[in-house]
Amino acid sequence: xxxxxxxxxxxxxxxxxxxxxxxxxxxxxxxxLGRLGIRVADHxxxxxxxxxxxxxxxxxxxPSVEKSLSGAGWQADGSQSVxxxxxxxxxxxxxxxxxxxxxxxxxxxxxxxxAGRGVLADVTRILEDEPRLAEVVAPTPGATLSQDxxxxxxxxxAGVDTNEMVRVATDLKGELExxxxxxxxxxxxxxSLLWSDFNEANLKAMLTSELVSWPVTLAILVLAxxxxxxxxxxxxxxxxGLVASAGSLVLINHxxxxxxxxxxxxxxxxxxxxxxxxxxxxxxxxxxxMGEGRSAREAIASTMDxxxxxxxxxxxxxxxxxxxxxxxxxxxxxxxxxxxxxxVLFVLAATLxxxxxxLVKLDQxxxxxxxxxxxxxxxRSPLFERWGSHLWRRPVAWGAGALVVLVxxxxxxxxxxxxxxxxxxxxxxxxxxxxxxxxxxxxxxxAPGTLQIVVDEKDGxxxxxxxxxxxxxxxxxxxxxxxDGSHYRMIQAVPAVDPSDARLPDTVERLRAELPASALxxxxxxxxxxxxxxxxxxxxxxxxxxxxLGFLLLLVALQAPLISLLxxxxxxxxxxxAFGVARLVxxxxxxxxxxxxxxxxxxxxxxxxxxxxxxxxxxxxxxxFLLASAKEHWEKTGDARAAMVGAVAxxxxxxxxxxxxxxxxxxxxxxxxPLPPKEMGIILGVAVLLDAFLIRLVLLPVMLRLTGRAAWAxxxxxRRVLPTITFSHS
Numbered sequence: 001x002x003x004x005x006x007x008x009x010x011x012x013x014x015x016x017x018x019x020x021x022x023x024x025x026x027x028x029x030x031x032x033l034g035r036l037g038i039r040v041a042d043h044x045x046x047x048x049x050x051x052x053x054x055x056x057x058x059x060x061x062x063p064s065v066e067k068s069l070s071g072a073g074w075q076a077d078g079s080q081s082v083x084x085x086x087x088x089x090x091x092x093x094x095x096x097x098x099x100x101x102x103x104x105x106x107x108x109x110x111x112x113x114x115a116g117r118g119v120l121a122d123v124t125r126i127l128e129d130e131p132r133l134a135e136v137v138a139p140t141p142g143a144t145l146s147q148d149x150x151x152x153x154x155x156x157x158a159g160v161d162t163n164e165m166v167r168v169a170t171d172l173k174g175e176l177e178x179x180x181x182x183x184x185x186x187x188x189x190x191x192s193l194l195w196s197d198f199n200e201a202n203l204k205a206m207l208t209s210e211l212v213s214w215p216v217t218l219a220i221l222v223l224a225x226x227x228x229x230x231x232x233x234x235x236x237x238x239x240x241g242l243v244a245s246a247g248s249l250v251l252i253n254h255x256x257x258x259x260x261x262x263x264x265x266x267x268x269x270x271x272x273x274x275x276x277x278x279x280x281x282x283x284x285x286x287x288x289x290m291g292e293g294r295s296a297r298e299a300i301a302s303t304m305d306x307x308x309x310x311x312x313x314x315x316x317x318x319x320x321x322x323x324x325x326x327x328x329x330x331x332x333x334x335x336x337x338x339x340x341x342x343x344v345l346f347v348l349a350a351t352l353x354x355x356x357x358x359l360v361k362l363d364q365x366x367x368x369x370x371x372x373x374x375x376x377x378x379x380r381s382p383l384f385e386r387w388g389s390h391l392w393r394r395p396v397a398w399g400a401g402a403l404v405v406l407v408x409x410x411x412x413x414x415x416x417x418x419x420x421x422x423x424x425x426x427x428x429x430x431x432x433x434x435x436x437x438x439x440x441x442x443x444x445x446x447a448p449g450t451l452q453i454v455v456d457e458k459d460g461x462x463x464x465x466x467x468x469x470x471x472x473x474x475x476x477x478x479x480x481x482x483x484d485g486s487h488y489r490m491i492q493a494v495p496a497v498d499p500s501d502a503r504l505p506d507t508v509e510r511l512r513a514e515l516p517a518s519a520l521x522x523x524x525x526x527x528x529x530x531x532x533x534x535x536x537x538x539x540x541x542x543x544x545x546x547x548x549l550g551f552l553l554l555l556v557a558l559q560a561p562l563i564s565l566l567x568x569x570x571x572x573x574x575x576x577x578a579f580g581v582a583r584l585v586x587x588x589x590x591x592x593x594x595x596x597x598x599x600x601x602x603x604x605x606x607x608x609x610x611x612x613x614x615x616x617x618x619x620x621x622x623x624x625f626l627l628a629s630a631k632e633h634w635e636k637t638g639d640a641r642a643a644m645v646g647a648v649a650x651x652x653x654x655x656x657x658x659x660x661x662x663x664x665x666x667x668x669x670x671x672x673x674p675l676p677p678k679e680m681g682i683i684l685g686v687a688v689l690l691d692a693f694l695i696r697l698v699l700l701p702v703m704l705r706l707t708g709r710a711a712w713a714x715x716x717x718x719r720r721v722l723p724t725i726t727f728s729h730s
Contacts, residue, residue, distance in 0.1 A: 033308040033352070034301035040353050041300055041360040051354050055240055058247025065246045066203060068253050069260040073163065073331035074606075075527050076534035080512070084522025087454045092490050093483040094134025094157020097452065097524040098165045101190040102127070102154040102176055103435040104139075105442075108183040110149035112139070119184045120152065126175055127156040132168045134159040135483065143477055143492075151442035162192070163257045169196040173431055189435025189448075191524040194423070197430040199260055201674045206264055209668040209677075216664045217275065220657060229368045230282055237355055238274030241347035242267060248342055259332045262339025264677075265614075268684075270343040271665055273318065276621060276658040277351040280307045283654055285359045286366060287380075296360050303359070306727055308352060310628035313557045314621045315348040320553055321617035324545040325610060328538045330531060333610060340614075384652030384697075388645035391701050399702035402694050403573075409690070410576035412583040418536075418605040420528035422500035423448070424598050425675040440498070444474055449499025449525030451508070453491045455479075459516035460489040466514050467493045472507030499525035500600070505532075532605040539609040546616050547572075557624065558631050559722055563711040566703045567627055570695050571619035575612055578687035582607070586679055595682070597675050607679055615687040618662065622696040625651050630704060632727035634712050643712070644704040652697055659692025 030038065040047050075082050081097075088096035102123050106116040120139070127136045134157030139145040144153040158165050169192040179186045214235075221231035245266050249258050284307035288299035322344075325337035359366065391398055426433040439447045451473075455463045460479045467476045477492040497503050508529055512521055547568060554564035582603055584590045589599035630647035637643070666688060669681030704711055714722075 030301040031305040031309070033312065034305040036352065037300040037304035037308065037356040038297055040356045041297060044357050044361060047353055047357050051240065051350070055243050058251075059243045060247070061250040062243050062246035065250050065263050066260065068250045069258050069263055073257060073259050073335060074531060075162070075330060075332075076530045077329045077331065079527070079530035079534065080520050081522040081526040081530045084452055084454045084520035085527065087488060087520065088452055088490060088522065089134075089158050091482040091484050091486050091488050092157075092454075092480065093137075094159050095137070095155065095452075095480075095490070096158050097522060097527055098162045098192045099158045099190060100127070100133070100156040100165070100169060100172070100188055100192055101435065101439070102156065102186065102188045103151065103438050104154065105151045105185045105187075105438050106183060107150075107185075111152045111184070112145070112149065115181055116152075116184050119179050119181065119186060120154065122179050123154050123176060123186060126172065126179075127154065130156075130168060130172060132160045132164060133157060146442035148442075151438060153439065158192075161257075165192040166195045166199070169193045170200075173197075177431055185434075185438075187431045187435035187438065189432045189439065191527075193432040193435070194426065197426050197432045198674060198676075201427055201430065202260075202264065202677060205669070205674065205677050206267070209671065209681075210267070212671065213271070213665045213668040216668070217271070217661050220660050220664060221275065221279075223657075227367045229362065230286070230366045233282055233355065233358060233366075234275040234278035236358070237278045237347065237350050238271050240350045240354060241270045241274055241343055244346040245270060245339070245343035248346075249339055252338075252342075257331060257335065258339065259335045261332065262335045265336055265680075266339040266343035268665065268669070268680075269318075269340045269614075270347050272618070272658075272662045273315075273344060273621065274347045274351070275661050276625075276654075277311045277314070277347065278355060279654045279658050280311055280625060280651075281351065281355055282359065282366070283307075289363065290367065296363050300356050300360050304352070304356060306628075306632060308356075309725075309727060310624055311351055312348070313553070313628065314624040315344055315351075317550060317553050317620040317624055318344050318617040320549040321546050321613050321620065324542045324549065325613050327542055327545065328609060329534060333606070336610065337613070380646075380649045381653040382649075384656075385645060385649035387652065387697070388648030388701060391648070391698065392641055392645055392705050395702045395705040398698055399706070402698045402702070405694065406573045406577045406690065406699075409578075410573070410580040412580040413576055415587075416579060416583045416608075417587055417602040418532070418608060419500060419502070419600070419602040420532050420606075421604050421676065422498075422600050424600050425604075427674065444494055444496075445498045445501075446474055446495030446504075449495055449504065450523055451493045451495060451511075451521060451526060452523045453493060453511075453515065454520045454522065455489050455491065455516060456518035457487045457489050459518045460491070462516050463489075463519050464491055466511065466516075467491060470507065470511060470514075472496055472503065472510070495525070499528070505529045535605050535609055539612075542609050543612055546613055550616065550620050554620070554623070554627070556722055557725055558627055558712075559714050559719065559725065560631070560712045561715075561718065562707060562713065563627060563630075563704065566707070566711075567623045567700060568620075570700055570703070571616050571623065571691070573699070574619055574687050574691035574695055575615045577690050578611075578615060578683050579603075579608065581686045582679065582683045585682060586675075595670055595678055597678055600675070604676060604679060607683065611680070611683050611687075614684060615691075618684070618688055619691045619695070622655050622659070622692055623700065625655060626696050626700055628727050631712070635726055640704070640708040640711070644701055647704070648697065648701050655692055655696050659688055659696075662688040662692070 085096045104111055137155040139152035173188050176186050176188050285303040288294045288302045319341055322337045322341050326334050423433050423436050436448045467473050473493045474496040475494040479489040479491045482488045551568040558564050586603050592599045626647050629651040630643045633646035634643040663685050666681045666685035670678045
């Protein structure tokens, strides 16, 4: 019955003999990527010069990437809070959510007297000397001067946008903190300082993680390749992609603000994917050149037409998955996704042009400094061939076992809660966190999240009445006229709860429903709430787009709807399991002591949408490698067993080694720094661990076994629509 549903049977040639005729034709005339490999080898000087110009030209800019990129942009474009912030900056002398608040606290009497008075004067002078700041407002009794007189807040209005204000905070915080004495503490705080302190802690964590991950990565590569020279090729490729992408981000930042996180994620992906792609090509070239005895030109053509094609399709899948994040209307998310996509493009370009040239030029020298026990140049791994044969014999037991583990790990996902990061993402010693705590102690739990309501002059009285009557508001400041004489009024209201409290969103929603129509509710805490709302709304769309585009790309590549669908759905299992583990660690706090963080009782709201795209991209990377190899064997033999066992034998070692490298890289980010990089490291590390070792090396081969010939069957109408793509090359 199943076969009758398809025209002309399976997508493979009808007989093994006919299938074997295809490689003979391809050997005479390589495919497009094979011809590219030969051209690269024939024009080595031109390719070398082009890459040197690119890497050196962009490399000049690369060292300034940390200073050039910004940390802000975490906002929901088009939201009410962003509109309120812009009005506040324009009409109220910069008294907006990204203004700088300098907390001055005296341990020896009122802060406006004695030593405190002199410190306040120095703080005011430093702030007034900074041209990027707007009006500097002295402490006001009843508003920014505590009842006991010991804590005062000097407000420095924002004269520039959020990104530049983070740089202002970075430039000034050291000088301001140095004003502290034995009895007077100075701690600048506010959203701009929070991002400045976070970026600083994050940079230190990234550098520490890089120092740890590179030696571990090299060790795994040496074990995987068995030769030091071969192991070094992925790192050279990655370095070229990293330098080029870093310099490009600096250039792009001159036109569009780019988040510093774009570089952080780009570094991770360049390292992880660069190693993946290089592993696939180097292993295939060594087998063709040394194992099969082909000439260098024939070997590179064969490598590019098989492994190169899989790498190109894998890169396309990664780019498609990440492009869906662009649907989130937030500058930070778009720049992060763009930064990763840029690094993938550079790594992909280096893999398909620079690496083939290096392989041909080094040729037999690839195996230099080989380990004594690692002299084999076989593409096919006997160990993984035995594993594939074992899976073929016992598919149900292993498939059911893998499924039970994945479902059990995914089960906690049902109780996952998300919220925007709290002040706990900062180290205890960070100025912004100390100032935040001091403001709460002096002015109440909701003071750091003061709401800013910008309203038309005629509605000011009504708006103030609504705020005073709301049980979620602890205090309401008198309406302030616009500094430029416009018709706006600003009312600042202190919530009754901490900015990260789950009750604050209800208060904001209630106020927006009851306040006059002209009122805009903003403030740093409200911007976080609006961003979370936008993320919650965007997440289903992003997930849906990623799944559909990923399936379509696999369908075009494999020409087989059933296995393309199963491969896409399998990627959801590792993602669900990773977030199930994330709930246990970051929401419930299991293992928080081991990883050295203070759990917030929720997962950061940006994690599901962004990490889903990243995990799915990596998962599909391995899917393409495995299924492309299976399709190659299917095209040659038309035999389902040969396709399944051959895929595991040919790609298992690469997937195992690449997965090990990725897990090592990601988990190093969980060992140091603030909370978000730990979330990134643990979630992505767990996802890759499960995906590479449990799904791609167990569950997906089992699916190939259970579906048999139907996995590769294609309806006649679909075959006529799809472009012809093959993976076999003899």
